[in-house]
Amino acid sequence: MKLLEKYLPWGSAILALLIALFMALPTGKARGFDVGGFANLPILEGGRVKPLDSLARNSLLVIHSRQGFRFEGRTIGPDEWILDVLFRPAVADQQPIFVIDDTEVLGLIGAQQKQARNYFSLADMAPHLEEIEKQASLAQGKKPQARSRFESAIVNLFDRIYLYYKLRNTLQLTETPGLAWEIQSLGTPEATTRHQALMERAHFRMLPPTAAMGPDSWQSVGQALAAGNTGGPLHPGLIPLAKLSAAYGAGNAEAFNKTLGELDVVVNQLKPEALGHATKETVFNRAQPFFIGLSIYFVAFLALCFSWIYKPETLRKTAYALLSAGAIVHTLGLAARIILQGRPPVTNLYSSAVFVGWGAVILGLITERMYRKGFGTAVAAAAGFASLLVAQNLGTEGDTMEMMRAVLDSNFWLATHVVTITIGYSGTFLAGAIAIAYALRKHIVAVVDPETDKALTDMTYGIICFALFFSFIGTVLGGIWADQSWGRFWGWDPKENGALLIVLWNAIILHARMVGLIRERGIMVMAIFGNIITACSWFGVNMLGVGLHSYGFMDQAFYALTGFIASQVVLMGICYAPAKFWQEKPHGKA
C-alpha cells in the first residue's frame, strides 16, 4: 500500500502519456484494405495540401458530428468511409451518417424524433431531396442572422448533403460505370460534358502537378481527363486511381493494396515533399492530442475532487502529475499545429480556444507550484477541460487549419497581437475560475480558514495583474496592426471594443482594490464578472454580425453563451451571499 502511494502520482502520469502515444500508432487494415495508406495520400483542398485523412475526418465531423459510426455491425472510421464515398457510392448511400436534430426538419422528411440524435442515410432522404433543396434555397435568400431555427437547420442539412454529393462525384461520376470506363471513353462524343460535370462537382484535387505545370497546379480528375481528351499526355496518376476504384468496388483487397504502392510512387515522383507532410499530419490527426488532453484533465480534476475526502496528500499529487501529463500532450499538440501550419498558435476561433486553455493550464501549474494547496490544479484542470471542450465543438465546422485571408496573412501580427490578447483571455478566465473555487469552497468547507482565503485572494489578484498586462499590450498591438492595414489605430469595431472592455474591467478591479472599495470577496465577485466580459468579447461580438472582425455568425453558440452568462451571475450571487449563509452551516438550524 505504501508502495502504491509512493508510485501512484507519477505512475498515473506515465500511464496517461503511454495511452496518448498508443493513439498515434497506425490502425490496422479494414476488411483487408489498406485504408490508412490511401487516406495518407496528399490532396489539394481549401487552398492547402493535406492528407485525404484530414478531409475525411473534417467532412465526417461536419456531416455526422463524430469521426466514426456503426454500420452493419462494425465501426467505420473516416478513412474507410471516404473510400466508400469515393469508390462504392451505392454502399455509402446506405450508411446512416446525416444527423438531424431539428424536429421540424424531421417532420419535413416524414420522420419523428425517436431518440436524442437521429441518423439518416442519403437513401433514407432520397424521396425528400427535392423538397429539402426547395426549402433551403428559400432560406438562403435571408441573412444568417434573420433565419428562423428551421431555416438555419434546413440550410445546414442542405449544405451537408451538398458536401456529400460533391465528395461522391470528385473522382468519378456516380451515374457512370467508373473511372476506368471514363478513361476508355476518352474522345467519345459525350465525354466532354462528363468531364465538365466532374470539374464542377470536384471537392478536392488529387493529382499532383506534373513537371509541365506550375508548382501549385494540382489537378482534379475532371481536369486531367479533359486534358487527356484533347490529345495531351494522360496524367500518370489516373490509371492507378482507376485500378484502385475497380479493386475497391470489386472487393479485391490484394489488388487494391498493390496498386496503392504504384500510386505512392507516382506521387513521390511528382511532389516528393507532399507525401512526407501528409504523413505527419495523418499522425497528428490520429493522435487527437486535444481530445486526449481533455480526457486527462478530466481525470486529473476527478482525482483532485477525491483528494478532499480520501488520501489528500497522495491524490493531490496524483492530480498534479496528471495535470502535468495533460499539459505535455496539450503542448505537443499545439507545437504540432504550429509546425504543420507554419503559423503562430492562434489563427482562428478554434485555435484560440485551444490556446486559451493551454495558457490557463500553464498559469495554473505555476500557481500550484507556488501555493501547493490543490486549487491551482483544480482550477487549471477545469479550465483546460472546459476550453478544450469548447474547441472540440468549434472544430466540427470544417478544416481547423484553413488558410488565412489576405489581411490576416501576417505571421508577425498573428504571433504578437493575437497571442498576447489570447493570453489575456486565459488570465482573466483563470482568475474567474479561482474566484468560483473560492466561492464554492466558502459554502462547502465549514471551517473558517483565513490563511487559505488570503492565498486564494493573492492568486486571483496576481493573475488579474498578469491578465491586465497581456490584454492591454494585446489591445494596443491590435491597434497598431489596424493602423498598418486599415489606416486607423482605433475604430470602435466590436472586437476592439470587446478587448477594451476586458482591459477596463481589470483596471477597475485593481483601482477599486487600491482605494479599498473592495477586499477579498469584492475582488472575487468582480473576477467572476470578468468571465462574462471575456466570453462576450471572445464569442459575443461574432454574433452581432457587424464590423471588420466578424468572421462568422454562430447561432448555436448563442444559447451556450447565454447559459454561461446566467451560470456566472448565479456564482456571483453565491460568492456575494453574506457570511451568515456559510458560517453557521455546520450547526444547522441551531
Next chain:
Amino acid sequence: MIKTYALQTWKFLKSLQLTIVLLALLMALVVMCTLAQVDLGTVGAVNAYMRSFFVWHQFSFLTFPVPTFPGAALVGLFLTINLVGKTLEIKRTWSKAGMWLVHSGLVILFAGEFVAGMMQVDTNMTIEVGQTVNYVQSYKNAELALIDVTDPTWDEIYSVPDSLLAKGGTIAIPGTPLSVKVKQYFPNAELSNLQPGAPASQATAGVGPSVAVVEKPLTSVDNEMNQVSAFVEPLAGGRSYGTWLASVALGAPQSFTHEGRTYVLSMRLRRQYLPYAFTLKQFRHDVYPGTDIPKNFSSLVQVMNPSRNESREVLIYMNQPLRYEGKTFYQASFGKNDTLSVLSVVENPGWLLPYVSCVLVSLGLLVHFAIVLRRSLKRRQDQKEA
C-alpha cells in the same frame, strides 16, 4: 473660500474614486456603442456615443432631444484630467518609476485618440491600371466643380465645397467672370426619371429638366453614400446660363460656353490635388490555389514627384502601406475585374503617438512588476531568515 472650493474640486477631479466611476461609465458607453452598431452602422454609433459630449435621446413626448448619458468625449476629457492629476501625485521615487511610465503612456494614448478624432482626414485614391492620378477624394463631402476645358492640353478647375453650397445665395468664382446662384441644395437626394404629368423641374438646361429630385434624410450607414445634389444657375456678364441640376448621382457631363470659353459643370466627391502623382502599373489579386480565398492584394505604383525630382516604383500591399508626405496609402479595395485599385488615404498628424504610448506602457508595466517581484522575494527571504 474660493480657494477651498477650488482645492476640493481639484481633489475630487484627481481622486481614484472618480477614476473608477469614469472607467465604469466608459465601459457602459463601449457596450452601448457596440450594440448600437447593428442599427446605426459603425460611423453612426461612434458619432452618437464616442465622438460626442452627451448621448442625446429624442423622447416622443418632447420636441427637442435631451441628453441622457455623458458621451465618451466628456468621459475621456475628465479621465484625462483625472489621469494627469493622479500622475502628478505619484511619488517621484524609483519604486514608482514603473507607474510613472505607465500613466504617462496612457496620457499620450488619450492624446493620440483626441488628435485622431479632431484632425484625422480620411480620403481615397481610385486608380485604374495605366491611369495616372494626382488627387485624393473624400468619401462623403462633395464639391461643385467648374472646369474650363477650352485648352485641350490643360484643364483649369474651380470648385465650390458643399458646405458653401449649403449656405445658398450667389457665389462668385474667383479668377473667372462667373458666379453661381444656388437655387436649391439637397444634402441627400434620390434622382429618378421625371414621369409624364409630374410637376416640372426647376432646371431649364442640361439633363435636369427630365429628372425628378426627391430630398432624402442624411444617411450614416456604412457603405451608403449621400447623393449631394443642387439646382444652380451660372451667371456671367449680366446674363443667366439657365438653371442646371448638378448631382453626384449624375454621370453625364454638362457644359456651357461663355465668351468663347467652355465650362464643364459637375457635382463630384471633393478632391484634394497633390503636388505628386501616382500611376498604377499593376494590380494583383492572389488567391490560394484551387479556391477563391484571397491571399493578397497589391498595387504596383509609380510615384512621380517633380518637386523632389523623384520617380520610383512602390509596392503597396496588405499590412504594408506607403507613408508619403504626411499621408498614408493603404490597399483598401478593388474593382472592374481586377483592373482598378482603391487606396485609402489617411492623414493623421498624431499617428506615431500610439506607438510611443505602447512602448512606454509596456516598459512601465515590466519595470513595475520587476520591482514588485523583487520586493516580494525579499519579503519571503526575510521570513525564512526570521
